[in-house]
Amino acid sequence: MASDQTAPDQTAPDQYVFSDPTTRYPRISPPEQHQDEPGLQSRMTPVPDLGEDSYRGTGRLTGRRALITGADSGIGAAVAIAFAREGADVALSYLPAEQSDADHVVEQIEAAGRRALPLPGDIRTSEFCRLLVADAVEGLGGLDIVVNVAGKQIVQERLEDLSDEQFEATFQTNVFAMFWIIKAALPHLSAGSTIINTASLEAYTPAPMRIDYATTKGAINNFSKGLAQQLAPRGIRVNVVAPGPTWSALQVTDGVPTEELPEFGSETPLGRAGQPAELAPAYVFLASPESSFVLGTTLTVTGGMPTP
Ligand code: NAD
Numbered sequence: 001m002a003s004d005q006t007a008p009d010q011t012a013p014d015q016y017v018f019s020d021p022t023t024r025y026p027r028i029s030p031p032e033q034h035q036d037e038p039g040l041q042s043r044m045t046p047v048p049d050l051g052e053d054s055y056r057g058t059g060r061l062t063g064r065r066a067l068i069t070g071a072d073s074g075i076g077a078a079v080a081i082a083f084a085r086e087g088a089d090v091a092l093s094y095l096p097a098e099q100s101d102a103d104h105v106v107e108q109i110e111a112a113g114r115r116a117l118p119l120p121g122d123i124r125t126s127e128f129c130r131l132l133v134a135d136a137v138e139g140l141g142g143l144d145i146v147v148n149v150a151g152k153q154i155v156q157e158r159l160e161d162l163s164d165e166q167f168e169a170t171f172q173t174n175v176f177a178m179f180w181i182i183k184a185a186l187p188h189l190s191a192g193s194t195i196i197n198t199a200s201l202e203a204y205t206p207a208p209m210r211i212d213y214a215t216t217k218g219a220i221n222n223f224s225k226g227l228a229q230q231l232a233p234r235g236i237r238v239n240v241v242a243p244g245p246t247w248s249a250l251q252v253t254d255g256v257p258t259e260e261l262p263e264f265g266s267e268t269p270l271g272r273a274g275q276p277a278e279l280a281p282a283y284v285f286l287a288s289p290e291s292s293f294v295l296g297t298t299l300t301v302t303g304g305m306p307t308p
């Protein structure tokens with residue numbers, strides 16, 4: 001079952017090619033599979049598509065310097081590759097156990113002719129988050145874009161089974177780290193800079209077995225809408241991307257029950273899960289000056305799953 005490869009198992013035409021969204025990617029039916037957190041995307045079946053063979057850059061982020069968390073795999077990795085192809089240098093945050101996934105993304109960024117700065121470490125402490133930002137600023141020579149994508153999602157059927165430790169760790173990873181990273185980055189961000197956080201469909205429709213996770217996603221939305229208003233006069237824009245079911249390592253590391261994996265994403269109106277590559281353009285839009293009048297918004301990329 002384990003493929004241990006870095007190339008995606010499916011690909012698509014580039015994002016500017018006219019195509020039918022129901023079939024742009026195949027309807028996957030992943031076999032039951034399990035890895036311990038945080039998991040390696042290269043060992044998934046099928047391997048998610050980060051846009052390696054499809055994302056086409058057009059210079060929309062030329063000369064920008066971005067820090068992206070969760071940049072080794074899934075949505076964060078697709079964003080890192082897209083940003084590099086749009087002309088940005090990228091500092092990548094991820095856990096040390098994910099080094100091999102990160103190496104693949106670093107290769108892609110360097111192949112695009114941009115700088116990749118790998119910064120492994122655990123974002124669940126304020127000390128590390130401050131160090132992460134300082135290293136990114138030093139390594140990239142400044143910072144214009146901060147993208148918080150890292151997230152923790154573990155199912156627990158009953159509230160009684162949701163340990164205090166998990167509840168705390170989910171908030172540390174999804175909410176506290178976002179706060180610590182943005183707070184440390186702000187002194188370095190000039191007018192024109194952009195901050196993008198990652199919520200979820202579950203900010204609006206919480207799954208009963210992901211109480212802690214869904215609550216953090218509601219908090220991320222709310223935090224971002226408040227902060228967007230606070231930072232607007234300084235010319236710094238804050239926005240959110242809320243993904244729907246997207247095939248990534250999160251699902252095979254207890255993010256959804258293993259027996260539900262073969263059906264993953266089939267509930268969307270498009271009838272299929274999204275691929276990380278399909279999330280990247282939303283982040284590119286919110287990071288670039290073309291969205292200059294867009295702030296405090298949540299761009300939902302859910303395959304049609306409705307949100308308020
Ligand atoms: P993913 O597993 O590929 O990415 C999550 C990343 O979070 C990991 O690669 C890891 O590097 C990082 N991370 C987790 N704990 C960390 C820690 N303590 N320190 C440092 N890094 C840590 O999965 P993904 O689906 O690409 O997830 C990215 C984001 O998208 C998450 O915030 C997730 O909640 C959100 N999201 C995903 C889906 C989906 O269906 N995949 C849906 C809605 C929202």
Ligand code: MG
Pocket residue numbers: 038039040041072073074098101249
């Ligand atoms: Mg990962």
